[in-house]
Amino acid sequence: MKKLLLILALAMLTSACKHQSNGIKTEVSNNPAQDALTLKLDSISKQGPIIGFSVAVVNLDGVIYNEGFGYADIVNNKKYTPQTLQNIGSISKTLIGISLLKAQELGKLELDDAVNTFLPFKVINKKHPETPITLRQLATHTSSILDSDYYGMSYVLIDNELAPNERSMEYFQAAETKTSMEEYLEKVVGEHGVWNTDESFADYAPGTMYEYSNIAATLATLAIEKATGSSFKEFTKKHILDPLEMNSSGWSNSDIDISQRSRLFINKDTLIAKYELITYPDGGFISSTADLSRYLIELMKGKAGKGTILNQVSYKELFAKQLTKTQLPERAQDANSGIFMDFSKRGLGHSGGDPGIVTYMYFNPETNIGKIVFENTDFEEDRAVINSFKEIWKTLDLFESTL
Template structure:
């Protein structure tokens, strides 16, 4: 049973919001030990493996890597371990396109038809609309069978053929809709303009000038190059199906580290990559609006620019506070906790607010014993599907083993019954089983005892 849900997060305007008014800390040993303990606590409770970094102005004030980069080889993540950053790639692509505009290689009002006339409505679609996600072009990651398709290398022509016959979702400029296809096309356009690969353009225009030694675009994950492998957290770490990033050109294929990304963000917001005029064009003007590879949201009185990403179970996030010159970045290769909570912990750390260690052995409604009776990994009778039930410190959470299965928080109804949206899950602790009711489908999972 495939329980698919979009990535959910703490509401950024809820009571959890913090107002940042204190002075950003310099690195303090006592503070660092406390936040080190927090991340060690996440790893030891099977909630997260990954790497994080906080920057203030042009300096890294905190960095931490934890968990395995390669479980089988027992290789641990370190601060130079590279993670796939998913859609944060779009921020880099937005910069590259605006740099091409500054170099007078194209204009924002140029039409897609000059490069790919075969795309529906290409004569109406501008470069600006591609950047702002206002084209109506069908999102290729939503095509049925894309999970299997993306595991193999595909040429640019094969990529185009994969989505080209899908109908447009709306007239160009009429609406906003996030589509990975828009940024894949921007990457192809850059390659036409420079007569170089996206990897070469990225390295020449951004990575080399900023000395980002751990940032690049490549097609395949290679643990021998200190790249983290993606896992799902079950009763063991389950390696995800492998993605070939030729299928995420300029939309989701970059590998990087939190330290490198913080350096990139500082350079971007301090006009070391492009002019102040170009940066103004890139940034969204209103909350909830998509700029050119970047979002914005308010945190109390503070303005934050951000983007997240996910491919396989590589989750990534950055928050940048331009007024405070503060950058917060986290990358994961396995996660079973709301990442916004971690971003808040890192942000609070920068303002000398220390984290509390969540208790993952219970929920507010269940005692330690009641939780222990139902937690763990369950399997269907044919062993083809599995799911893990755990606590995130606040909710009972369910996570399927599929490579794109986000964990979902379950709403308490009684000691054995929990719900999420239209899904009901009933536990039978004596039989060590759970039953899922979704639409008209009923499926039973049992624990190994």
């Protein structure tokens, strides 16, 4: 699942022509370097084991490179293109961070508010009942809320009837078990929740230690909904998707053109059954590399003091290192976290991993170059998928540095 990815470890082409594509400048392949990159990525695609993937490289001015490789649907011979849609995993959490800061700008909440200020049920770490859990702790994975075994209950089949070439993961739940995000969270972390066990919270107090938590991220989303009186889907559409003209992206099949959505694969012969997340804000955003490029460019502009969907004070908070050395585990002393923003050797951004996907979205704030990679093949059964993914990312790194 998502947290497994946590351990994985162009100011260029000046002679190229430019054209407008949906309001974003896109470099036309009129340069040998782009052609060489395409050849290398095509070679990786043909080697397998990734069925389909797409990459994007951007700078502050727009999209430099955006191509797709392999297949979104082998049976129907559909190519994976820059417009192909798929769920992007935990990159989705960065939209929670933007939403928290926008809600703070609107005067609806403060990052250091206790989450119980907004919830219809009480959330406490029973081992430290005197210590409140704050929104900032949720956003920096220091809340002491853990992903217990019940986190798997959030993965729900869209259709219980599977085709012969489809497989359901062992933790996928039947379609009829789907419930609301609020009801699920109350069961898992509510003070009297039926799924609230000793494994739901850490032994340490809230605010003292970093521990990645999808459930905590989703709880932050519920707080945003209660504070603003708006659903998270509506809030992100109004304050993120519409302003950035991300017209192809959304949180469910009803928000997108499903004919553009990729199937997800175990291998070329076996599909992963179609699923959705009750905790959709922590990993269920659906986008393409073409559409998400708009978002990445905005994040880069925000870091450079030129963003538009948040003010400069909020962007400064988004990208500020929030954690102290004592909060970080020994294995990750060089890492840090913004507000749902990952600081890593890859840059600023986030990664994602779910059944059938691996995704990266990071940018270098010094060079103002950003990169996105989506792929549609599961990495749990075949570790060669991760090796191939790493080769794609390494190729983009080389492409950036050599140019």
